Amino acid sequence: LAGATGTPQVVCDRLIRAAGVTADHDDDVAVLVLQHPARTGPDGELFRNAALELLGGVEAAPRARAFASGVLASWRFSPELHDLGVLAASELVTNSLQHGTPPMRLRLRRTDRRLIIEVTDGDDHLPRRRRAEPADEAGRGIAIVATIASNWGSRRTPGGGKAVWCEFALPRTP
Incomplete structure (x- = not known):
């Protein structure tokens, strides 16, 4: 309620x-x-949630990047965190487009301590981090996310799908 x-x-x-x-x-x-107490003033902006339904096709990845960029800019993250967040969203979305099935969704959440980027899709195959060979054209997305994010993971969702997520620790404000 x-x-x-x-x-x-x-x-x-x-x-x-x-x-x-x-x-x-x-x-x-x-x-x-x-x-829970209502958050007002500067703290009111610390708890946010934004989502985008990903419709297939080659335009889904650029649309997801533009969406993530706009959301992260509106949350006033530093340029470095903004760029890392957009990169992580792009890699997670691209992975889902290549290996997942509809329905697909990109979700960004902000708390006072973390930025969480999550992509869900209808396939229950969980990704794993692997080492791509120099000549490989694919297989680096999860490794990139694992390198730039504070944490990452995946889980199966009710109904047979999965969620792949990463998080970035936010600097503490006085």
Whole structure:
């Protein structure tokens, strides 16, 4: 119930009523409501999320790069982190376009401590880092991401797909 207003107790009461649970209900019911402080001022910009559905074709990678560049610029990252983020997004998207299946999605998330770039697709084959030979034309994307990012990984998603992600640690602000 995102955006619900009131104290956690008020929100819980509304949820229980909306579910039709009455005092004579004979089974256990548990409701968890999370309340976090609103972020305003400069901190309000520290928690962001942006996503782009990737429609196939050769134009998907440049569109993803332009999207990532615009989002990272709007989040006012340093030029170096902006460029690394765009490179990571490009490599993850290209990997998904070459080896994944639709639906594909690029997602960028910012917290107070991390920039996370994630690409999901409909194929459950998890990528692995490998060493490309000098003459190889492919096989360097995950190695590049692993080199420039603080961390990277992949996981299977519900429904048979996968998510491949990387994160960059953000400098702490005083």
